[in-house]
Amino acid sequence: MSPRDVLLTGGRLLDPSSGLDAVGDLLLSGGKIEAVGGRVGRPDGAEVVDCAGLVVAPGLVDVHCHLREPGREDVETIATGARAAAAGGFTAVCAMPNTDPVTDNQAAVGFVLEQGRAARAARVHPIGAISIGQAGERLAEFGEMVGAGAVAVSDDGKPVVSSQLMRTALEYARTFDIPVADHCEDPTLAAGGAMNEGVVSARMGLRGIPSEAEEIMAIRDILLARRTGGHVHLCHMSTKGSVELIRWGKERGIRVTAEACPHHLSLTEEAVEGYDTHAKMNPPLRTAADVEALRDAVRDGTIDLLATDHAPHHNDEKQRAFADAPNGIVGLETALAVNLTWLVKPGIIGLGTLVERMSCAPARIFRLPGGTLRRGAVADVTVFDAGSEWNVDPASFLTKGRNTPYRGMTLTGRARYTVVGGTLVFRAG
Amino acid sequence: MTSLGKDLLALERLSAEQISLVLDTAGPFKEISERAIKKVPTLRGATIVNLFFEPSTRTRISFEFAEKRMSADTVNVATAGSSVTKGETLVDTARNLEAMRIDMVVIRHTSSGAAQFLAERIESNVINAGDGTHEHPTQGLLDILTLRDRWGTLTGKRVCICGDVLHSRVARSNIWGLTKLGAEVAVCGPRSLLPSAIADLGVTVFDRIEAAIEWADALNVLRLQLERMLGGFIPSLREYNRVFGVTRERLERAPRDIIIMHPGPMNRGVEIDSDVADGPHSVILDQVTNGVAIRMAVLYLLAGNPPGLADAAKGAV
Numbered sequence: 001m002s003p004r005d006v007l008l009t010g011g012r013l014l015d016p017s018s019g020l021d022a023v024g025d026l027l028l029s030g031g032k033i034e035a036v037g038g039r040v041g042r043p044d045g046a047e048v049v050d051c052a053g054l055v056v057a058p059g060l061v062d063v064h065c066h067l068r069e070p071g072r073e074d075v076e077t078i079a080t081g082a083r084a085a086a087a088g089g090f091t092a093v094c095a096m097p098n099t100d101p102v103t104d105n106q107a108a109v110g111f112v113l114e115q116g117r118a119a120r121a122a123r124v125h126p127i128g129a130i131s132i133g134q135a136g137e138r139l140a141e142f143g144e145m146v147g148a149g150a151v152a153v154s155d156d157g158k159p160v161v162s163s164q165l166m167r168t169a170l171e172y173a174r175t176f177d178i179p180v181a182d183h184c185e186d187p188t189l190a191a192g193g194a195m196n197e198g199v200v201s202a203r204m205g206l207r208g209i210p211s212e213a214e215e216i217m218a219i220r221d222i223l224l225a226r227r228t229g230g231h232v233h234l235c236h237m238s239t240k241g242s243v244e245l246i247r248w249g250k251e252r253g254i255r256v257t258a259e260a261c262p263h264h265l266s267l268t269e270e271a272v273e274g275y276d277t278h279a280k281m282n283p284p285l286r287t288a289a290d291v292e293a294l295r296d297a298v299r300d301g302t303i304d305l306l307a308t309d310h311a312p313h314h315n316d317e318k319q320r321a322f323a324d325a326p327n328g329i330v331g332l333e334t335a336l337a338v339n340l341t342w343l344v345k346p347g348i349i350g351l352g353t354l355v356e357r358m359s360c361a362p363a364r365i366f367r368l369p370g371g372t373l374r375r376g377a378v379a380d381v382t383v384f385d386a387g388s389e390w391n392v393d394p395a396s397f398l399t400k401g402r403n404t405p406y407r408g409m410t411l412t413g414r415a416r417y418t419v420v421g422g423t424l425v426f427r428a429g
Numbered sequence: 430m431t432s433l434g435k436d437l438l439a440l441e442r443l444s445a446e447q448i449s450l451v452l453d454t455a456g457p458f459k460e461i462s463e464r465a466i467k468k469v470p471t472l473r474g475a476t477i478v479n480l481f482f483e484p485s486t487r488t489r490i491s492f493e494f495a496e497k498r499m500s501a502d503t504v505n506v507a508t509a510g511s512s513v514t515k516g517e518t519l520v521d522t523a524r525n526l527e528a529m530r531i532d533m534v535v536i537r538h539t540s541s542g543a544a545q546f547l548a549e550r551i552e553s554n555v556i557n558a559g560d561g562t563h564e565h566p567t568q569g570l571l572d573i574l575t576l577r578d579r580w581g582t583l584t585g586k587r588v589c590i591c592g593d594v595l596h597s598r599v600a601r602s603n604i605w606g607l608t609k610l611g612a613e614v615a616v617c618g619p620r621s622l623l624p625s626a627i628a629d630l631g632v633t634v635f636d637r638i639e640a641a642i643e644w645a646d647a648l649n650v651l652r653l654q655l656e657r658m659l660g661g662f663i664p665s666l667r668e669y670n671r672v673f674g675v676t677r678e679r680l681e682r683a684p685r686d687i688i689i690m691h692p693g694p695m696n697r698g699v700e701i702d703s704d705v706a707d708g709p710h711s712v713i714l715d716q717v718t719n720g721v722a723i724r725m726a727v728l729y730l731l732a733g734n735p736p737g738l739a740d741a742a743k744g745a746v
Contacts, residue, residue, distance in 0.1 A: 205562035206542075323541060
């Protein structure tokens with residue numbers, strides 16, 4: 001049964017994929033975008049949403065989140081994650097396979113897809129594991145996983161330690177035309193590390209993770225992509241050096257794409273001061289110079305897209321001494337605002353580039369539906385307010401996670417309506 | 430008026446005035462340990478828990494003597510035999526201690542930041558007796574007191590910390606305390622055992638122990654743990670001694686007499702040779718003596734006693 005038609009009126013239609021930036025109406029019908037721009041007459045029975053003063057953009061797409069189901073339903077389920085995503089303005093998210101059991105076969109992929117559909121919130125696209133059990137030894141069945149709905153492969157949470165396995169994955173993935181997303185970390189250099197290696201780690205007596213732990217794997221992956229012609233996607237890039245290496249690869253036409261996360265674009269290692277475990281993530285928060293380089297890279301497209309690396313953890317697990325606490329923060333409900341606050345507001349990027357990096361590029365690069373307001377495309381739309389301020393209160397999150405370093409901060413901009421397949425799945429209270 | 434505040438967590442956070450306050454307060458307390466009856470009633474009725482999540486002999490004993498000589502009631506909790514081994518979290522431990530209405534906690538823990546973690550969650554005074562590889566403030570204070578006893582002032586004096594700075598909480602406390610009081614600080618050791626950003630803490634770095642000896646007025650020689658060799662930081666203890674060991678031969682080439690300190694326990698023949706440790710310039714046992722006085726001073730100040738009355742306090746029996 002098709003959803004009721006939705007008419008979004010008078011918003012700023014902003015779609016870099018079609019070069020659109022104009023005030024007008026958007027009609028969604030039969031799950032598709034039916035009419036774009038100008039004044040559209042209200043069809044019988046359509047729900048009309050006044051979008052005056054708001055930005056109407058193709059739905060945001062997050063290619064990197066951890067929804068914890070199966071295995072850790074106490075910290076997140078696919079349903080709570082999908083609802084949190086919708087509340088954050090995301091119409092689609094890609095769920096990383098580091099669950100328990102690992103999403104490394106077609107049945108597991110089918111389970112994630114089914115749970116996602118049942119949530120009736122943001123779309124949930126499964127990512128399959130590169131290796132069985134993410135053990136880094138034997139290739140998982142990419143073909144069957146893609147057949148069941150996987151959109152990419154990744155062993156995220158862990159690096160692909162074996163260069164030979166990474167090479168094979170990039171070669172084998174070519175048949176299915178999917179990205180191989182890698183968590184770049186040399187495990188021997190990063191071993192035991194709890195934060196960025198530098199002056200702050202020296203002061204705090206915490207074992208550091210050097211930038212090179214990421215950069216060595218980034219350049220390895222880029223070189224293997226050159227060798228194999230495969231598409232490597234580098235997850236959560238965090239250092240200036242990585243940016244330079246990606247730029248080097250792109251200049252040579254190598255199939256490398258890269259993502260950065262809102263926290264690496266807004267916070268530095270100083271946030272760890274006082275041993276705040278809500279500032280503990282992997283890769284760690286880096287220096288101001290790294291943040292600066294990443295921002296430049298988001299502007300010039302060296303960083304193709306922004307992803308959350310949403311990683312809920314139980315509060316009990318974060319209430320520990322720093323070295324003993326797990327890595328990761330939630331991000332689905334703050335990503336848009338953090339990016340607006342730290343990238344758009346200071347003029348580093350415009351709203352159009354923000355939409356490109358959070359919607360068009362992730363959809364295009366991961367070959368997902370959405371990411372455009374073209375007529376006939378799926379009716380995945382995000383309506384957001386780019387200017388209003390709000391205070392981050394983790395207690396109000398829809399995710400089960402409360403682990404955020406933005407607690408209590410005032411951020412700018414927030415999703416107001418999220419439409420998935422023509423259905424309004426979120427409306428700000 | 431200068432005070433220490435609620436907790437003693439790190440010398441990085443103290444001002445020069447606060448550090449001097451502790452050193453000055455320790456003076457009168459030193460004398461108590463020289464008496465036949467080594468006890469004053471200053472902390473009578475106060476309850477102190479010594480919470481040791483990591484094995485320690487001398488620091489724990491030093492704190493315990495300091496507490497007992499000030500008439501506090503003390504309880505020792507070591508990991509073995511406590512609910513910690515049953516999986517109780519640090520936060521639950523904190524809440525339980527709070528519920529028992531204790532006055533002070535002395536904590537030693539394997540994780541950097543653990544003392545602060547506890548201090549943020551309980552009303553009692555918290556004293557950091559070593560947190561991971563972060564700080565060991567009372568050790569830093571007693572090292573500085575020992576040097577001040579010899580020199581009268583730290584200003585312009587040169588102190589080199591030798592060895593495994595990377596894993597040393599003693600090193601960090603020394604660096605902050607000494608620099609705040611006007612000393613010049615250097616570190617010397619294999620680069621694999623120095624934090625890569627160590628120079629950014631305002632210290633000079635020596636790659637060769639010979640150069641450090643030529644420069645320094647005092648060496649604080651850190652314990653080189655066997656685990657560092659097993660962890661691949663250095664090839665062998667034997668080579669460590671040959672390249673970085675503080676030996677009599679090396680000290681004899683020094684342009685001046687150098688004070689030798691070591692926080693203990695020593696690995697004789699590894700980082701320090703016996704004839705240096707037991708030699709005329711060693712103040713290693715003075716450090717141990719000063720340790721009790723420093724800890725008495727810290728307990729006294731954190732308990733809210735007026736700094737100027739330390740002399741009076743020692744007189745009351």
